[in-house]
Amino acid sequence: MSIPHITTQTNLATDFVPSLLAERPVISARHVNFAFGEGDLQKQILFDVNLEVGSGEIVLLTGPSGSGKTTLLTLIGALRKVRDGELDVLSRPLHHATLEDLVNVRREIGFIFQQHNLLPFMTARQNVQLMFHLHPEVSTHEAAKRTVDLLTSVGLGERLDYYPARLSGGQKQRVAIARALAASPRLILADEPTAALDSQSGRDVVNLLQELARNQKCPILMVTHDPRILDVADRIVNMEDGRVHSVEG
Amino acid sequence: MPSSFFVAWCQLSHSRVKLTVAAAGVVVAVMLMLVQLGIRQGAMDNSVAVARRVTADLVVVSPRTKTIFASAQFPRRLLYRLGSHPDVTVISEMYMGQGRLRNPWNKLEFPVSLYGLDPGSAMMNLPGIEKYESQLNDIDRVLYDGLSRKNYGPIRQYLETHETLDVEVNFRKVRIVDSIEVGISINTDGNLFTSSANFLRLFPDRNPGAVDLGLIRLKPDADLVAVKKVLQPYLGKEAKVITRQELIDAETVFIRENAPIDFIFGMGAAIGFFIGFVVVYQILYTEVTNHLPQYATLKAMGFSDRYLLFVVLNQSIILAMLGYFPGFVLALGLYRIATKAIQMQFSMTVERAVFVFLLTVIMCGFSAMIAIRKVRTADPADVF
Structure with missing residues (x-):
């Protein structure tokens, strides 16, 4: 997380773009359709969605509400089963996955929600450290150290043992980000992480995401309506009526 | 963790x-x-406290009832037959009945359980009763259970400072010679122990030839079950010989089924x-x-x-x-x-x-x- 490190990143972006593209994409959706309900009541949400997100990319997903952004995000996050079409996430075909496979994929993804959804009965530190339960290969000592590092890096080093009720909205969202990053995810999915925040905390959160994600070379797919944060994107995917409408960048 | x-x-x-x-x-x-x-x-x-107090090896009961509290009597003469078995050393009978003991202080009567037995070989766990053998064999002498309820008055305290206490039981004047600690049960508020003869004086209507329980002591090395098998035919159909444990089990089953x-x-x-x-x-x-x-x-x-x-x-x-x-x-x-x-x-x-x-x-x-x-x-x- 040092300055020279970021410099090499810039070089990577310019010099090695061909080789990056040659890598397998982290997310690859091909002809994905999705519908809620059965029979006559069936309502199709996604129509023939194609999307690729490569390593290290920040992709924003925008569009009016009801356009299917969140549904697409839940499919990619292995929270719903893919029924029609093909979807590979982290090189795993989710269209063939069992529930157990889905749970395993989830463990490699960092989720950030509109609501922070921290456990109110555990402190910031405990909330973050809980994530390491999913990664028993990390020793307890190491987990404790990384928890403190993460919370410090999101600016909460002074509030490790605060319960969520005593943190502001922005601080809670930052704990949630630290939690999402705790177990070194290989993909970050965020659903309007700034919606519940004022403009300054929203900007802080996005900057933080951008910085931490770049350092860990981990792609971000973010659903957002917030025009103030569009500048962080490598690409902006616009959705409308369940279809990918346009791609910018 | x-x-x-x-x-x-x-x-x-x-x-x-x-x-x-x-x-x-x-x-x-x-x-x-x-x-x-x-x-x-x-x-x-x-x-089942009374049944548990039995220390006899074998017990003779009437086959007509299930519990010793509502026992049907059986002929005492049957017990005399058992003495012919070489392993039997002591046979003794026991009478049981519900009487009324009048509280000498407030003159009110309360039901009390009465036991008539041989104080010398009671074959019941009544701690200290042997000491009173000669006294209880005198006319109208009884022993009081110190753990009886307070209905009957402070008899136990009285006996600590006095030799004896005269009370009225079933309209008859008897003398309490002392108290021993036995314990009451759900069926009874108090106990009085006396000899068979005194018991029959308190229940003049009872037929002396009809006893409630027969208690048998065997030689120490005798085989309970074998002796029991041999003894049963002596009694015919009018009485039943069972072991102490069978008596306790039967009482437990009876309470379970009836209370x-x-x-x-x-x-x-x-x-x-x-x-x-x-x-x-x-x-x-x-x-x-x-x-x-x-x-x-x-x-x-x-x-x-x-x-x-x-x-x-x-x-x-x-x-x-x-x-x-x-x-x-x-x-x-x-x-x-x-x-x-x-x-x-x-x-x-x-x-x-x-x-x-x-x-x-x-x-x-x-x-x-x-x-x-x-x-x-x-x-x-x-x-x-």
């Missing part, structure tokens, strides 16, 4: 009030179960179980419901259903532990109070402690099982 246990503890202990209420519910449940089952056992034990002890106290214990179940279920259910979005979030991040089930299950086990031990101590206190108040012995047994502990764990676990169904409905896709 497993992490699901840690999460469970954090969740439960976050609100001290909620934790206290939940634990108090379990405490009440544990206490109720222990006390009800304790009283049940106490009442049972007391009911509502099991039902009344079993019901009390069941209510305790139900109270605990409802309280724990309510607490766990609201905990789960209030935190459903957080649970769904954990699922979205890769925690399995199993993990969350363990979080809820661990909460129920913590509640079981927090409730059991205070409940246990309270129950011990109540046993002590009840023993004094009812003058019946209530005591904690390891079996009951373990049994109620298991019931408590089952009660809490069962509540958790039902509350857990809600966890499954936490859909990670709803978090977005």
Whole structure:
């Protein structure tokens, strides 16, 4: 997380773009359709969605509400089963996955929600450290150290043992980000992480995401309506009526 | 410490009030179960107390009744036949009846159990009765059970400072020579012991040839079962010879089948179980419901259903532990109070402690099982 490190990143972006593209994409959706309900009541949400997100990319997903952004995000996050079409996430075909496979994929993804959804009965530190339960290969000592590092890096080093009720909205969202990053995810999915925040905390959160994600070379797919944060994107995917409408960048 | 246990503890202990209420519910449940089952056992034990006091090797009873408290008599002459068996050393008869003892202070009559036996070879565990053999063989002399209820007046205290006390039993003046400590039961408020002859004087209508119980002492090396088999034909169909243990078992079965002890106290214990179940279920259910979005979030991040089930299950086990031990101590206190108040012995047994502990764990676990169904409905896709 040092300055020279970021410099090499810039070089990577310019010099090695061909080789990056040659890598397998982290997310690859091909002809994905999705519908809620059965029979006559069936309502199709996604129509023939194609999307690729490569390593290290920040992709924003925008569009009016009801356009299917969140549904697409839940499919990619292995929270719903893919029924029609093909979807590979982290090189795993989710269209063939069992529930157990889905749970395993989830463990490699960092989720950030509109609501922070921290456990109110555990402190910031405990909330973050809980994530390491999913990664028993990390020793307890190491987990404790990384928890403190993460919370410090999101600016909460002074509030490790605060319960969520005593943190502001922005601080809670930052704990949630630290939690999402705790177990070194290989993909970050965020659903309007700034919606519940004022403009300054929203900007802080996005900057933080951008910085931490770049350092860990981990792609971000973010659903957002917030025009103030569009500048962080490598690409902006616009959705409308369940279809990918346009791609910018 | 497993992490699901840690999460469970954090969740439960976050609100001290909620934790206290939940634990108090379990405490009440544990206490109720222990006390009800304790009283049940106490009442049972007391009911068979007379049978347990028998120290004879074999006992002769009438085949017509199931319990010695409502015994049908059998002919005394049958007992004389048994003496011909080489292993039989002592035979003695016992008469039992309900009389009325008049409280010498307030002149009121209260029912009392009377036992007529041979004070020299009572073959009953009546501590110290041998000392009074010669006195009890005198006319109208009785021995008082010092543990009788207070209905009869302060007889025991009186005897500490006086030699004897004259009282009225069944309209006849008798002299209490002393008191010994035996113990009363659910069937009786007080006991008087005397010789067979004195017993028959108190019950002039009783046929002296009809006895309630025959007590047989065998040679120390005799084979109980074998002798019993040989003796039975001596008695024909009019009397039955059984071992001491068979007598106790028969009494226990009789109480079980005829007294509502099991039902009344079993019901009390069941209510305790139900109270605990409802309280724990309510607490766990609201905990789960209030935190459903957080649970769904954990699922979205890769925690399995199993993990969350363990979080809820661990909460129920913590509640079981927090409730059991205070409940246990309270129950011990109540046993002590009840023993004094009812003058019946209530005591904690390891079996009951373990049994109620298991019931408590089952009660809490069962509540958790039902509350857990809600966890499954936490859909990670709803978090977005």
